[in-house]
Amino acid sequence: MDFTINDEERTLLLAEARETIAAKLENRKPVYSGASAGAGSALDKPCGAFVTLHKGKNLRGCIGRMSASLPLRETVRAMALEAAFGDPRFPPLGPGELEQCSIEISALSPMSPCPDPRQVKVGVHGLYLTRGCRSGVLLPQVPVEQGWSLDEYLDYICVKAGLPAGSCGAPDAELRTFTAAVFGE
Numbered sequence: 001m002d003f004t005i006n007d008e009e010r011t012l013l014l015a016e017a018r019e020t021i022a023a024k025l026e027n028r029k030p031v032y033s034g035a036s037a038g039a040g041s042a043l044d045k046p047c048g049a050f051v052t053l054h055k056g057k058n059l060r061g062c063i064g065r066m067s068a069s070l071p072l073r074e075t076v077r078a079m080a081l082e083a084a085f086g087d088p089r090f091p092p093l094g095p096g097e098l099e100q101c102s103i104e105i106s107a108l109s110p111m112s113p114c115p116d117p118r119q120v121k122v123g124v125h126g127l128y129l130t131r132g133c134r135s136g137v138l139l140p141q142v143p144v145e146q147g148w149s150l151d152e153y154l155d156y157i158c159v160k161a162g163l164p165a166g167s168c169g170a171p172d173a174e175l176r177t178f179t180a181a182v183f184g185e
Contacts (some may be wrong), residue, residue, distance in 0.1 A: 005049065005107055006133075007183045009041060009043050010078050010105075010181075012043065012073070013033070013072070013073060013105055014037050014103055014185055015032075015033065016032055016076065016077055016080075017076050017077065017079075017105065018103055019031065019032060020077045020080045020081055021080050021084045021093065022057065024084070025093065025098060025161045038084060039093050043073040044071045044072070045071060045072055046067075046068050046070060046072070047068060047108065048067040048068050048107075048108035048178075049075045049079055049106060049107045050062060050064025050180075051063065051064065051082070052103070052104040052105075052106070052184075053084060053093070053104075054104065055097070055101050056100070056101050060083075060090060061089075061093070062083055062087060063079050063082035063086060063087050064106065064108075067110065067111075071156050076107075077106055087125070090161065102184060105183055106140075109178075111178045112176060112177055114127075114176055115175075117154050117168050117175055118150070120150060120177060122143045122144065122148065122149070123138060123141070123143065125140055125156055125177040125178070125180045126138060126139045126140040126179065126180055127168075127177060128172060128175070128176045128178065129161045129163070129175050130174045131161065131163055131170060131174070135161055136159075136160030136161030137159070138156065138160060139151055142156075143156075167183055
């Protein structure tokens with residue numbers, strides 16, 4: 001899927017993600033600007049998304065859905081709450097902590113089968129690997145942030161899925177790729 005999210009839509013999504021988390025912390029209903037990005041907006045199309053919270057340079061939470069039946073803006077709101085309060089790797093965000101966090105959103109394209117792992121483009125393709133009851137996902141920005149080569153990227157998706165390195169080429173493994181519009185505060 002070739003999709004774009006314009007600057008106005010990005011600004012709205014980031015503001016709504018922050019407001020959703022702030023409202024939960026303050027025990028109130030969220031108040032959204034009511035701004036609309038117009039007819040045909042990416043905000044109203046069903047789309048998978050991840051919301052990542054960083055506290056300084058450290059990860060503070062990251063949760064997402066690979067696909068969604070909800071419009072993108074609703075998926076982002078739900079994932080913002082999960083990243084702040086439901087990531088099992090971190091305690092729930094506490095009062096006063098949101099101001100120390102920056103928000104990043106990754107809106108995902110639909111996935112495509114990847115029969116040849118050598119066709120993966122580092123920094124362009126995110127990976128989703130399944131084999132048996134194991135699965136793992138890495139967003140397209142991760143190998144760039146980590147400085148990984150293609151071989152390292154392919155090995156890390158296997159490890160993320162709880163599989164031995166090199167498992168993505170196994171006959172019973174299913175590797176899929178996707179792209180993402182990634183933006184943040």
